[in-house]
Amino acid sequence: MNSTMTPSAALVLEDGRIFRGEPFGARGTTLGEAVFCTGMTGYQETLTDPSYYRQIVVQTAPHIGNTGWNDEDDESARIWVAGYVVRDPARIPSNWRSRRSLAEEFERQGVIGIAGVDTRTLTRHIRERGAMRAGVFSGEKLPTEQEMVQQVLDSPPMAGADLAKHVTTPQPYVVPAQGEKRFRVAALDLGIKSNTPRMMSERGIEVHVLPASSSFDEVMNVEPDGVFLSNGPGDPATMDHATELTREVMRREVPLFGICFGNQILGRALGMSTYKLRYGHRGINIPVVDVRTRSVAITAQNHGFALEGEPGQRFETEFGAAEVSHYCPNDGCVEGVRALDVPAFSVQYHPEAAAGPHDAAPLFDQFVGLMEAHGA
Incomplete structure (x- = not known):
């Protein structure tokens, strides 16, 4: 009472x-x-x-x-x-x-x-x-x-909210590779989770985590073998700086991998638009279909915005052809995009998946393969 x-x-x-x-x-x-x-x-x-x-x-x-x-x-x-x-x-x-x-x-x-x-x-x-x-x-x-x-x-609505600047690291820091260093990656921190650089580190990647406001020159000063776009909060339509930085990375054909917020930013860089979902995807039990293999992964997700597109859709961009690579069978939501003529791909879900599931962890191996192929 x-x-x-x-x-x-x-x-x-x-x-x-x-x-x-x-x-x-x-x-x-x-x-x-x-x-x-x-x-x-x-x-x-x-x-x-x-x-x-x-x-x-x-x-x-x-x-x-x-x-x-x-x-x-x-x-x-x-x-x-x-x-x-x-x-x-x-x-x-x-x-x-x-x-x-x-x-x-x-x-x-x-x-x-x-x-x-x-x-x-x-x-x-x-x-x-x-x-x-x-x-x-x-x-x-x-x-x-x-x-x-x-x-x-x-109180302010979530649509139109520019929030990554409130959660990003104020200063760059480095997560060293475990064992022999194979690659160096510049990770743009839009709200990165600790397990993400940890999982790259386990694959011999030295991860340089950079503030969201970092310029293209600051990213390239790391001399990265690849660039990573992290998860993060807010409306992707506000992220013009990160979107233009992503375009510059693709113009240089540096291998690029994005997750969650990073997926929306890569999509925007490829000319796609975003919209606010009715209630979003948040949990660790959300199915995703890979368009190419038809395999299904149970994934961890946290997003209230998504890219406009259809499963398997192919479209032309400034950087050549691209495709919607993954989708959610629950509602048809875009869950991944892939550039076909430059080394760039992303997914809407969380392959680092703390606390699970771990179906999507091999995406980090795909990123390694992309950097190997580019450096060969």
């Missing part, structure tokens, strides 16, 4: 729908875009994924926090979600690597969450109405419903 002395919480959607619950983590107010994630596991990796910047994540799995919080599985240096919505948080975490509970980590990092929400009903609502602006309000005395809705309506 709520009172002015008992902490309470509310998730408020821009269409006026309100879900009441209990405070989870820090108290206060946070605003963002309400989206749902269907992963049954991997909440720590989700929370620390920079692609979730300015998003209030709803977990469809009812039990969250069972394995607590460890110091090994972070995908970046901090939690990036704007807020977190769960149904039934674990009272006592149970895992040999756990160092503290999820609620304790939220309090430590100032993350505002809400628990006790009917996340099944909430997810169905978002599926029907689409991802939308929202706010989580928690504390001993909440604003009126009208005041909360107005705060949400006054």
Whole structure:
């Protein structure tokens, strides 16, 4: 029973729908875009994924926090979600690597969450109405419903949001190759996850991670054998600098590989347009079909925007022919593009896939093969 002395919480959607619950983590107010994630596991990796910047994540799995919080599985240096919505948080975490509970980590990092929400009903609502602006309000005395809705309506939408600059590294850094160094890659950090350079490092690649604002000259000063475009948050239509940089890379015919946000940027560089999905793809159980082989991979994804195109579509570009190489059988969404006359390809999903699945990991081997062929 709520009172002015008992902490309470509310998730408020821009269409006026309100879900009441209990405070989870820090108290206060946070605003963002309400989206749902269907992963049954991997909440720590989700929370620390920079692609979730300015998003209030709803977990469809009812039990969250069972394995607590460890110091090994972070995908970046901090939690990036704007807020977190769960149904039934674990009272006592149970895992040999756990160092503290999820609620304790939220309090430590100032993350505002809400628990006790009917996340099944909430997810169905978002599926029907689409991802939308929202706010989580928690504390001993909440604003009126009208005041909360107005705060949400006054917040900026995700469409048109230029967010990569808020999550990119401020300074370049190097992840050395494990064992013998075979290649050097310049990775444009648009919101990169830790496991991405780690997986390239395992393949003998020295990874130079560069800020999103890096110029073409700064990228080429690395003397890269290949260029990598990372995942990241926001609207790809705002990324004119990264798109033009990608065109310059292709003009030099330097092997290029992009994932997620990087897929949308490569698509834009090839002349494709982007649009906002109704509720996006977020989870670790999303099927993708390779047009050439007809093989299906179960993938990890996190994107609210996509490229315009049809499965298998071929089209002409400034750089020669290109094709839509992958698609999602659930909705026909473009999941990959490939240039046919210059060494460049990308996928919409996450082959680094922390915390799984690992069906798409061989894409890093394809990138290695592209660099081998180009250097031969």
